[in-house]
Amino acid sequence: MAGPNLLIGNGEVLAKPTDRKTGGSNPSRFVYTMEQARARLAPALAEIALALDQLPAGAKPYGQGTVVMTIHPRHLAKTRMPHHLLKYANLKMLGSKGAWIVPERDLPGREKQTPQAAAEVYLAAQSDTLRMLKRLLMDDQANKELQRDFRTIERIRLLQPAERLLNLEGDDAQVDLEIVLHGEGSDDVLLDSLEAYAADCGVQVGRSKLLSVRGLVFMPAVAPRAKLDSFALFTALRAVRRLPELRMNRPTIRTQAEGEAPALPQLDCVDPSLRVVVFDGGLGVKDFGRWCKEEVPALLDSTKADYLLHGNEVTSALLFGPADQGAVLPQPYFNVEHHRVIGSANEVDVDLYDCMHRVDAVLRSGEVDFANLSLGPRMCMDDDQPHAWTAMLDRHLGKGRTFMTVAVGNDGTLQNDKGRIQPPADAVNALTVGSASSRSEFMWGRADYSCYGPGRTPGLVKPDGLAFGGTSQEPLVLLNPFARGLTGVQGTSYAAPLALRTAAGARALCAKPLTATALRALMIHKAERSENDDRRQVGWGRFASNPEDLLTCGDHEVSILYQGHIKAGGRMRIRVPVPPVAMGVKLTITATFCFSSPVDPADPVSYTQHGLTIYFKRKDDDPVPFFSLGDHEGEQELRADGNKWETVLHKTAQFEASELLDTYFDVDHGARRRGMAVENKHTASLPYVLVVTVASAKGEQIYQLVRQRYTQLLPVELRTRIRLGT
Incomplete structure (x- = not known):
């Protein structure tokens, strides 16, 4: 047959x-004349230079401030950005963020009173450089390319301390912080300046725990609330925000399921060559030892039962899927390497940086085929400010070597967009997974607790999709040897490994390996959806639960x-x-x-x-x-x-x-x-x-x-x- x-x-x-046949680029049409640009920008440049001079010397590493240059909405294309001006003035580009503005002027016929997409570019500049820019702006003999670049600028200003202080409401005298710096982790001059100025403000920074990615440095800190405004004067700071707590299927919902637990299979996995990694709370038992090896750092020998329960359930979902499908669990497609990344030591690791560095160290090996992360910071994503976890994951996953699933979080019932996806579920190179409300063929949607989208642009469609993670009416039944039987659970923590099981299972079935990117494309392509589905709720749809569905x-x-x-x-x-x-x-x-x-x-x-x-x-x-x-x-x-x-x-x-x-x-x-x-x-x-x-x-x-x-x-x-x- x-x-x-x-x-x-x-x-x-x-x-x-x-x-690639092109008709040539369209000539730029400028909103502002050179005279208008001079009238608008010259006073601002003078004001910024004066304000920078008045800042304390210790708050200005390299004597520089952070200047925010807003580019007019008509000049956002990469070829129309003011790169000639930045290069000529030796202005260091620190970063950028999106903005929605109503420009002062627009092209004829395109005047709009509604906000338009723009870009705010962060630049490092000394006051002398700003005064030179003003002279260049007023010089009729200046290079025409430089004059054109001036005409693309909508406004220019100094980044204000209040813009750096994010979500710090409260009356606690000492505030646990995460600080984000523009710069590199190898820049000792910058970091020494930060430590010295922070000490003057009574702020303790965790330099030993810093995470450095391209252009940004993240680290924990503790600050007196009364000194936050002074600390925020430090010009290399991009963001100062409250440290989030750990999310690991919180709020925890678990029940003892009825019925006899199915037997474990008496077969080795289909493809033992795959390296499949779980970052979670540990196992603590050897029941899955035929297919799973636990890696436990010495500092995490001491742990909590709840962490081990969670780790067993995530691993069980990945190895076997739901445990209510028969008397014997199915043969695993692959073996699992379970890395315990949290334990009792995390009670003093309130910033979760130790946990993040453990994940980072494993991914840095470069030999991971598949990975699952069902924990992270409990906070909704920020459109304008990147998060350390997200930046770290995208740095690894951007190479296309590893397929990784990330749970989106369980705060979907919170109001006022507080229920949006949680970092690092905003990673553009990961498959981020929410929870579907049912395994039913037709009657399903987003489980109410599952965090929703959108993500930022790019990365707008988040979550990427849903997998069944259980509900109070229809729990997901898993085998949990630490709980000595079956448990009924609900949470995106379990939806994510179920999605990974489908993708990694498809690769295990193939004679020639499918790449991580091919599997991500197949998961999204084969997801079931209807025309009326709201992508903010379900992403691209509900993922296939059977690996064979990706291949047929x-x-x-x-x-x-x-x-x-x-x-x-x-x-x-x-x-x-x-x-x-x-x-x-x-x-x-x-x-x-x-x-x-x-x-x-x-x-x-x-x-x-x-x-x-x-x-x-x-x-x-x-x-x-x-x-x-x-x-x-x-x-x-x-x-x-x-x-x-x-x-x-x-x-x-x-x-x-x-x-x-x-x-x-x-x-x-x-x-x-x-x-x-x-x-x-x-x-x-x-x-x-x-x-x-x-x-x-x-x-x-x-x-x-x-x-x-x-x-x-x-x-x-x-x-x-x-x-x-x-």
């Missing part, structure tokens, strides 16, 4: 590089996996296989693009360093954008809906089959650093993944038609002795 139709695994044979398709459809590289500044033409069907047949095309990207943590508005612009061509029509509702006016609209720099793009559209002759995607790869243009010849190619499903609207059998027409397309190969269900 023939098995199910397998995913086509070599779609890249239908792709090839092609010339029905007779009425064909799914193709493409994997390749696109040069920076280059174009890839990717053809879509269309079956030979009768006139009048309607075909649905579902496409998912996915890539992993290095990030600039100090620049939330320009967080990802790579982006794809994708056009869809059918029959005699001109290529049109596929992943947007229509043409964009410019970079600000792309920023507003996030398409260009998103690491995941997904859409479904229906066409008459006759419209799809000679159908292809043209994919352009754009690169940037800190929002600025880069030299393409010095930029690495981008590994991309595309999954396309072509389906007949009325069930016509097209899988074999495509295989017969495109003989070069081959299905994925399964491991020996693996037979999928039919």
Whole structure:
């Protein structure tokens, strides 16, 4: 008997590089004349220089202040940013954040009284540099490129101390803080200056625990509330915020489930070569020892029962899935390496930095295939200020080596957006998982406790999707040997490892490895959803629970996996296989693009360093954008809906089959650093993944038609002795 139709695994044979024909860039149209720019900016530059002179010397590392330059909404494209001016004045770009402003002026016919997307660029400058900029601004003989750059600036100001103090309400005399610095962890002059000034303010900083990522330094601190305003004068500070507490399936909801526990399988795992890591509270028992090894740091020998309960449940979900499906648990697809990253020592590690560094150390090994994180800081994400956990994870995952699931948190019932996803679930390179309310085929949605989206832009669609994590009416039943039986649980902590089990299981079934990015694309592509689903609630949909679902398709459809590289500044033409069907047949095309990207943590508005612009061509029509509702006016609209720099793009559209002759995607790869243009010849190619499903609207059998027409397309190969269900 023939098995199910397998995913086509070599779609890249239908792709090839092609010339990127352009008609030349449109000449910039400036909102402000040079005279208007001088009248607006000269007084501001003089005022900033004077204010900087008046700051205490100890509050100004290198004698510099942080200047905020707001770029007009019409000049947000990477090629229109004022890079000539920054280079000429030797202004160091520290970072940026998004802003919504009503500009003082706009182009004729485009005047709007509603806020528009803009960028606030953070620059390090001395007062002498600011006075030089003022002279340059007033100089009629200045280089024309510099004059044009001045005309892109909407406003310029000094970053104020109050802007650095975030969410510090309360009356506690001593405040546990997380501080964020612009700079590098290797800059001893900066860190020495911080320690000295902090000591003058009575602030204790945890320099020994710092985490450094590109352009930012994070560390814990303790400060007298009365000294916060003085401490916030330190010019290299980006943010001073309250330390969050640990979230590990909080609030904890667990019940003893009825019934006899199923037996453990008497089989080794399917693929022992995979390195699958869990970061959690530990196991403390050896019941899963055949498939699981626990790593326990010496400092964490002492722990709490609740941590061990949680660690056992997360690991059980990952190894076996729900425990109410039969008398014997299924054979695991892989072995698990459980790293205990919290314990009783975390009662004094109130900042959770030790916990974060333990996760960082394992990921730095670079040999992790899959990982799950069901804990982190209990706080909702901030659109403008990056978090240490998120920056750390994206630094590792941006290499595309590791597939990682992250639970979004369980505070979804909080009001006023306090129930948004919690760091590091805003990581753009992770698969972030919320909890579905039911395993029912039709009646499901977001569980009310599951944190919701959106994420920031880029990374707008968060969570990426849902998996069943249990509810009070329908608990998720897991085997927990530490609890001596079955437990009924609910929480995104358990939804995340269930999603990871699907992805890692699919790789275990394949003879040739699927990449982390390919699996992320397949998970999103195969998620079930309806047109009316709110992405802020369910992301891209409910993930498949069976690994086989990622690798198979029905007779009425064909799914193709493409994997390749696109040069920076280059174009890839990717053809879509269309079956030979009768006139009048309607075909649905579902496409998912996915890539992993290095990030600039100090620049939330320009967080990802790579982006794809994708056009869809059918029959005699001109290529049109596929992943947007229509043409964009410019970079600000792309920023507003996030398409260009998103690491995941997904859409479904229906066409008459006759419209799809000679159908292809043209994919352009754009690169940037800190929002600025880069030299393409010095930029690495981008590994991309595309999954396309072509389906007949009325069930016509097209899988074999495509295989017969495109003989070069081959299905994925399964491991020996693996037979999928039919």
